Structures are given as structure tokens and as C-alpha cells.
Amino acid sequence: DVKVTQSSRYLVKRTGEKVFLECVQDMDHENMFWYRQDPGLGLRLIYFSYDVKMKEKGDIPEGYSVSREKKERFSLILESASTNQTSMYLCASSLSSWGGTGTYEQYFGPGTRLTVT
Amino acid sequence: QKEVEQNSGPLSVPEGAIASLNCTYSDRGSQSFFWYRQYSGKSPELIMFIYSNGDKEDGRFTAQLNKASQYVSLLIRDSQPSDSATYLCAVMGAYKYIFGTGTRLKVLA
Numbered sequence: 001d002v003k004v005t006q007s008s009r010y011l012v013k014r015t016g017e018k019v020f021l022e023c024v025q026d027m028d029h030e031n032m033f034w035y036r037q038d039p040g041l042g043l044r045l046i047y048f049s050y051d052v053k054m055k056e057k058g059d060i061p062e063g064y065s066v067s068r069e070k071k072e073r074f075s076l077i078l079e080s081a082s083t084n085q086t087s088m089y090l091c092a093s094s095l096s097s098w099g100g101t102g103t104y105e106q107y108f109g110p111g112t113r114l115t116v117t
Numbered sequence: 118q119k120e121v122e123q124n125s126g127p128l129s130v131p132e133g134a135i136a137s138l139n140c141t142y143s144d145r146g147s148q149s150f151f152w153y154r155q156y157s158g159k160s161p162e163l164i165m166f167i168y169s170n171g172d173k174e175d176g177r178f179t180a181q182l183n184k185a186s187q188y189v190s191l192l193i194r195d196s197q198p199s200d201s202a203t204y205l206c207a208v209m210g211a212y213k214y215i216f217g218t219g220t221r222l223k224v225l226a
Binding site for chain 1: 149151153159160161162163166205207209213214216217218219
């Protein structure tokens, strides 16, 4: 079974703090993703990575950065947390890169509910 | 027009009935289609994926894809109260996954 783990289930931070969210997958997947999920807005892609040290902006990258130093680990960084970044953050991974003949299903971690006060 | 559209529901069905969930998408080049189940407060869980036109069955679940009409559906047979959740449709186009906002399903005991 694919396992995607996230460092914290719940997190409370203050405005202006630097926040690190960690994600680890154990299935040697190529692609990793960070989403946030808000009521009525669905899942929105923040960043994704298709290889070590590679990253691509998603739909809402502003205020976030990412790091992928090892294949199994993908970190999301909030440089200076703001109250509008209060959300559920979901990490996902998938096996194959785009355009290949492999499988593309995404598997999600349990999520981190971040509250910024 | 949203790229992936789902009726938000709630869709209420009695226990034992067939639940039918629908999803339409706008990008004709989309190749891969996924259904996720999400319980309240939990993360999405993959339940089905389909790449070719037609039906794909897995236990009580059947995914149906019609690329000409640009819709994908999920049928849940013999619905159980434990199936009550939000079901997300996801579509993979070129270099991008797009998720619908989900349909809330309520199975009434």
C-alpha cells in the first residue's frame, strides 16, 4: 500500500511566523503535490514537483515555497504566515511523470489543519 | 465555465439503492479520470480510476466514461450508510490535475 505521511495533523501558528509542513512518501513516486482545501473552493494546487530539486508553481503559489531535496520528501514553507493561509493542507504523490504510459493516480496524506492566529 | 463540474448535493439515497454521481469536464484532451471519497475532516481516498471509454467495475463501484460527451460518472450499488461522504471527481489533462468541488452523498438507513 502507498503511504503518504504528513508531519502534523493539527498546527497553530502566529501571524508572521515561518511554517514548515513536511510530507514523506514511501513508494518511490516521481511526482509530489501540495494542495490546500477550503470550503466551497475545493482542492487548489499550490506547488508540485516531478523530480528531486524540481518544482513547478500551481494555481496559488503566492506566499508559499517548496523544497524537494530527496525523492521521498516534499516540504511546503509558508515564509510569513497570514490568517488567510488558515486551511487544510494536503500532500499527494503519484507514480509517473506526465506523458508516460504509467499510472497517474494521486494518493493523499492525512492532511494538516493549519490555523494562523 | 468550471473546468470540472459536479453537483454539490446533497444527494440522498435510501440504503440498498444505487447512487449515481456525475461529473463533466471541459478539456477535450483530458486522458485520465479519478474518483475520490472524502469523509468529513479526512483526506481524499482514491476509489476508482478510468482511462478508456466505457465502464470499469470494482466491487460495488462502477466508473463510466464518455469522452465524446465529456462526462464521467460513478455508480455505487447497494449503498450503505458508510458510503455517506463527499465524492470528488478529478481529471488529468496535460500537466495538470483538476478536481471538482465534490458531491455530498447521504445514504439513509
